[in-house]
Amino acid sequence: MKFKTLSAALFTTAAVSVSGVSMAYDEIVSVRQEPVQPIQPAKVSDPQLVKLGAMLFFDPRLSKSGFISCNSCHNLSRGGSDNLKTSIGDKWQEGPINSPTVLNSSLNVAQFWDGRAADLKEQAGGPIANPGEMAFTHELAVEMLQSVPGYTVEFRKAFGTDKINIDMVTDAIAAFEETLVTPHSKFDKWLAGDDDALTPTELRGWDLFKTSGCVACHNGAALGGNSFQKMGLVEPYHTTAAAEGRSAVTGKDADRFNFKVPTLRNVELTYPYFHDGGADTLVEAVDIMGRLQLGKKFTPDENAAIVAFLKTLTGEQPRIIVPILPPSSDATPRPTPFAD
Amino acid sequence: MKFKTLSAALFTTAAVSVSGVSMAYDEIVSVRQEPVQPIQPAKVSDPQLVKLGAMLFFDPRLSKSGFISCNSCHNLSRGGSDNLKTSIGDKWQEGPINSPTVLNSSLNVAQFWDGRAADLKEQAGGPIANPGEMAFTHELAVEMLQSVPGYTVEFRKAFGTDKINIDMVTDAIAAFEETLVTPHSKFDKWLAGDDDALTPTELRGWDLFKTSGCVACHNGAALGGNSFQKMGLVEPYHTTAAAEGRSAVTGKDADRFNFKVPTLRNVELTYPYFHDGGADTLVEAVDIMGRLQLGKKFTPDENAAIVAFLKTLTGEQPRIIVPILPPSSDATPRPTPFAD
Missing domain, CATH: 1.10.760.10 (Cytochrome c-like domain)
Structure with a gap:
């Protein structure tokens, strides 16, 4: 399988028509006997899935309010975190815990501070449906995505079908998050x-x-x-x-x-x-x-x-192009930030 | 004066060391006699100022809560708007008015729905200090920026001094916003x-x-x-x-x-x-x-x-690389999202 390094992949996936450059994946090898190993560049085996995941990661429509996205609390401008003691959820609810960084999170043995999610895919579904966070449901998230023509096109490209389900959503988000690694630190x-x-x-x-x-x-x-x-x-x-x-x-x-x-x-x-x-x-x-x-x-x-x-x-931060999200259609349910 | 087109400029400014490509600025000329003229590509005469403006535009530390940035309500993933009836402000306050798009806003005769700001520079200072929006003050915003070493470096590059004031902040945000144009629509x-x-x-x-x-x-x-x-x-x-x-x-x-x-x-x-x-x-x-x-x-x-x-x-949306924000220092005042 051919892999692409992170920057090439993100340029490629965020702008497929602009650049199809494929770069060899070079493993970074430690020459020292230490209990810490170098962070490896991202391997992107499915650029289309990563591109879709990036869109979903930045899309506030996955929240009830239409205001909170994954990136709100795992801000890629800020080390993949929100730099708050505990996070702000739907209706400004004060979260119970500090938002962990999404950077290099694919290396975690499990996700969340208490490890209640086995992996990134399982984690990704959590905040969407958490009443204190994005306060949505998986059903409403899928209904929203299914109503957006620009999304059905992207899901078809990634999965071969435009009949969306939550597994596909969390697969894509996890695939994007797996690229969020930070190699080449001084250490x-x-x-x-x-x-x-x-x-x-x-x-x-x-x-x-x-x-x-x-x-x-x-x-x-x-x-x-x-x-x-x-x-x-x-x-x-x-x-x-x-x-x-x-x-x-x-x-x-x-x-x-x-x-x-x-x-x-x-x-x-x-x-x-x-x-x-x-x-x-x-x-x-x-x-x-x-x-x-x-x-x-x-x-x-x-x-x-x-x-x-x-x-x-501190490693090289992922170089992400702000995804352009496809507009809602007339049939897309509207967010309800101020309703109960 | 040499100008650069938008995409070249953003790659250049967001990653100065990666690319210094300068492209000629090509005016788009209408061949028809119509009451509408084409949108012109962005002219970037001061890439350093634009780069700094992009950082500030995406930085939630310009709000009291540390949670709301310019991009929260003028989301560049979403046509420069938030796609909400009226915007969500500090502590989830319901805004009085719909958030206008930042795209092509440099062409407006004045800013805000009521035109109370003469230009983008004057507009940029408004939401920061509006108690219903970012709920900060210009003094606290400047104090925050002055305490972040990564920012003083950027201000020095843009202005020749690292003694920051709010005029410099709004100058930089406006310079970035002036690049947010959308040429090459079908029309x-x-x-x-x-x-x-x-x-x-x-x-x-x-x-x-x-x-x-x-x-x-x-x-x-x-x-x-x-x-x-x-x-x-x-x-x-x-x-x-x-x-x-x-x-x-x-x-x-x-x-x-x-x-x-x-x-x-x-x-x-x-x-x-x-x-x-x-x-x-x-x-x-x-x-x-x-x-x-x-x-x-x-x-x-x-x-x-x-x-x-x-x-x-619908024109070509600005191709923005997610800015990596410099971390706060130990001396930086922390945001207070839940305090009065």
């Missing part, structure tokens, strides 16, 4: 062999990150996302947020306050931090994590070095 | 000499549009935007909307219910119609306009022909 350049990619302070931060135990949970290509861990392991975490994490899924008391370890990729962009957005800055987050999870009080100098390292995890 | 291809660009039905619609009197107000390159006219000239317009239009600016009773004539460019994309969003479809809008403004009841066949013509006014 990954260092992993790939560029000794000058990191400053001595950043390298010291990486060393502290490993020797202090951060890497025990934040490892793998995404530096996190691959396990559930207790928030407040050594000292309890104090928060007014009601979320109790993994126990909501497993029903086990032992899983209370177990949350999915968030990725640290692009963490400079995805403030505020923790499941409740309780830490505004990286300085604060590193300090709290050190004390509560590791029983370690970092000196200001150590904290600064770790923060400097964390900022080397 | 403009016909104006430029392509006899096959329009079908017989579309041509009949154009003829009806002229002979019925629509063109008396909807003329010029934008088919509107260049005068104020009374809504409900022959028959009164019934609405629950409180807006009384131009009289709010002039104080003259004679100007009550005088609104700026909206552009019909891209009207297929900018539903619902009228200052109160009272008409969901073009069929409805054409029918109401005919009766209330012209004292004319179009037959279903005439209505369909005019609607077919109106859909030929």
